[in-house]
Amino acid sequence: MTTTTYRQAMREALRDALRRDERVFLMGEDVGRYGGCYAVSLGLLEEFGPQRIIDTPLSESAFVGAGIGAALGGMRPIVEIMTVNFSLLALDQIVNNAATLRHMSGGQFNVPLVIRMTTGAGRQLAAQHSHSLEGWYAHVPGLRILAPATVQDARGMLWPALCDPDPVLVFEHGLLYNAEGELAADAPVVDLTTAAVRRPGTDVTLLAYGGTLRTALAAADDLAGEGTSAEVLDLRSLRPLDTATIVASVQHTHRAVVVDEGWRSGSLSAEVSARITEEAFYDLDAPVARVCAAEVPVPYAKHLEEAALPSPGAVVEAVHHMAA
């Protein structure tokens, strides 16, 4: 076991994939010479050369589309978009091409493409750099949506994502890059389909993913201090959702709080809540609760940004409210 950061784990995953399969290449803005805007790919250009670590101009739509084309052409591209906010410039390519080509071609073509991007708020970067739009992508059939929240998942999810014959989007919360965790030298390949219980408990299930896993774990600590045993479930895959694991947890805790940095209306948290209601309604002792971002673009000022985002305190309060 070695201690490593989320950033290093992701870099190790990229290095491993580039070594394993010569069809794999990394492409995006400032991924090479600069080393990635969050320094994830630092050193990879030197190690693998400019044919495999490709710097692009600021042309999100074109280079994401080029990733789709390269995948059709037999390559295994990893495309990095600096943040989910800029992925909107490539939304057409992702939704109208990557997600639909298999279907529209009657199964003749498939797009084995991985797109990585940073998501989330918390660094006072204001509205155009702070949004969590992964829930939108999770709406779209044809895409697999992953949210590695731990160092182990940052290390382990990329290779199976590359082995998927269809497009996979990987969302990395910006506050996680410096997070540390333990990693085994021969890290096992993780499976992409299941949610994970990160902390077992009996009284309430806190459902979180990506950046909100830490929020939920902190809330669980606080709740333990009051004698409430919270189970923390990490969704890991936002599409498809592992409904079975979600339902199983709620069936033994009888209460659920969904924690999501996306906005509440029409959100991933709404989908999770609906699945619980559809499949475990009679096991619930209280209505499902949600702690989400305030319905406002993320503001710059620190106190407002903090107030806009899910906090451990808000999760604890939601649990108190359902117990009352």
Add this chain to the structure above:
Amino acid sequence: MSKDGTHDLELLRQMLRIRRFEERCVELYSASAIRGFLHLAIGEEACAVGVFQALGPEDAVVSTYREHGHALARGISMRAVLAELEGKVEGTSRGRGGSMHLFDAGARFYGGNAIVAGGLPVAIGLALADHLQGRRRVTACLFGDGAVAEGEFHESMNLAALWHLPVLFVCENNLYAMGTSLARAQAETDLALKASAYRMPAWAADGMSVRDVEDTARRAADAVRAGGGPYFVELRTYRFRAHSMYDPDRYRDKAEIERWKERDPIPALVTELTEAGLLSEATWRAIQDGVQAEVDDATAYAESGTLEPVEDLTRFCVADADADAGAEAVAGQALAESRVP
């Protein structure tokens, strides 16, 4: 050069204001009074100051996230800009936007856009509104060399030319988009040449010479105002500092930075005016003291500013039911009036 040098001295003073303001921002960033992304235009002051000489109060401005200089040169108060950077209600955007999102309706300053090339289509629309209403106004749209690679740049250039819209496109070409040099991002690095393919006049100017920038921008803006359709101006400049406070700046040769610093627009103008006998030691001292006093005043103002109450968090998402009712009524009335034949 004006005969008594009054105008040139004002250009010098404006550039110094921006320089000293941004240097203060660095200090305040180190002290954590400013957070988030902070993009400085130190070295590029001649662009902002030169371009804004060519615009009148009726003209509109669409800018980027590297816009402190644009805002100051536009006449937006230094107090309000700094208060914004410190997240205070007294700021240009009540502290909601921060460094990258300065806005001022009175100055027709439409932001502060942090999506590269995101402002260009909006500038087209502002110009379209003027065009449809028969108003002789210019919309100045500022952006960096990096924006030229985006689809929104190309779509906007075409619309402006096709519809003959009054847009002044200003590309501040500082040779880098974050860590990517122009040569590594463009097959055709002559941006004026590229722009001319859209069938609009496109000129390059020395972005390190405030006089050259002003002269070029004036000729272009006057032509746009006179109904000449869109113009494109490329300002060849350089940022002396890193892309943002997060940027380790490992992609440029230090010698290259030093070479450009020799062309610093501020000392260049000081030397020129001194040699022409238009700038005495005493005048230069007085200009510097005046600027220092303004920066100190803005610092104190921002520091003593207030934080917006958290209860107001979800305001300004859509029109407030009560607070903005007045504004809506005004807009509604204007609409009604405009329908009167």
